[in-house]
Amino acid sequence: MMLYRLLFAAVFRRLDPERAHRLGFGAIRAAAAVPGGARALRSYCGPRDPALFVKALGLDFPGPFGLAAGFDKNAVGIDGLAALGFAFVEVGTVTARPQPGNPPPRLFRLPRDRALVNRMGFNNDGAQAVAARLTRWRERQRRRGLTPGAGSPIVGINLGKTKAAAETEAIADYETSARLLAPLADYLVVNVSSPNTPGLRDLQAVSVLRPLLLAVREAADRAAGRHVPLLVKIAPDLADQDIDAVADLAAEIGLDGIVATNTTIRRDGLVTAPERVEALGPGGLSGPVLRDRALDVLRRLRVRVGDELAIIGVGGITTAEDAAERLAAGATLLQGYTGFIYEGPFWARRIHRELSRRSRPAPGAGSRELDGPGRRKENVSR
């Protein structure tokens, strides 16, 4: 950790954030590509405490903490990321058509807040190219006799709308991605909450969301020839009654889960000077500043949907304490992104180790801090 802090201050912080991302991710991929590299990393970093196992979405997760969407948009580094100790990796956002995203600069650090602002705009290779890459990856895993959760990382795929697709084409656009990618996904997420595609968040309105989710589920299950767990990812900026409406819809149509939350368009609660924040322009804010709202949204959802649905808690999780709090509030699984940038490559390992330590009763005490509504087996085994 100390070493990474020094490296961050001396090197990464001086680099353009997107360039630093490419360099850091390149190093992770290179380490995993060295013969025996991924295995060595996995044995050092991987979660292996049975107390941390989570059965959810019909899958066996080796731990609760995964990597959130946006880091590996094109599914190019799953092995390296999983080897660093993430219990699952959500790739994407992938859109039906390839697109370059917004013009750079589009990713900014707020180091005093340990936060990020991004307006990447779903830069990605498109569903066809990502499907081809994942097909080759799955084939390699199969040849090695690895299955999801048993040697092969669990991979979620996050789907978004192509920017050039009109609102009236939105459903068809998501369906195209679902058809191509569902056969390769352990679970799918319909992302209607990124702030960087004009009009996208309007799809969270239940009248639009219902036909969208039903159409994606139909296309996904038909293409995969099995039920592919389907979740929806929501924004922290929804009003409480809109959160309730999404929760009710999810329960009513038998969705498998909800990912809460994406980045926020709000800018309050930062210590960075407002002029500097404003000068960065629009985008989604992530990191610790998001924690309280993301936790509130999770609590609200859990009360509303009961024990049935899986909820993936994401937004501002930095420490194992944050993670434990989110689990106690009803999260089935957890994800993070921004902490990876500020805390370094062994962040997921640390979170799992610390959760593991907390799950062991202190000598003389009987309590298990990890217990929470989201970790009772009956509500996570859908």
Ligand SMILES: Cc1cc2nc3c(=O)[nH]c(=O)nc-3n(C[C@H](O)[C@H](O)[C@H](O)COP(=O)(O)O)c2cc1C
């Ligand atoms: C640079 C960046 C790119 C992101 N791209 C995506 C994306 O493509 N799709 C998505 O659903 N979320 C995306 N996110 C949001 C994260 O998945 C996560 O929901 C959010 O950052 C809150 O978690 P955090 O505070 O741990 O970063 C992105 C976040 C960042 C910082």
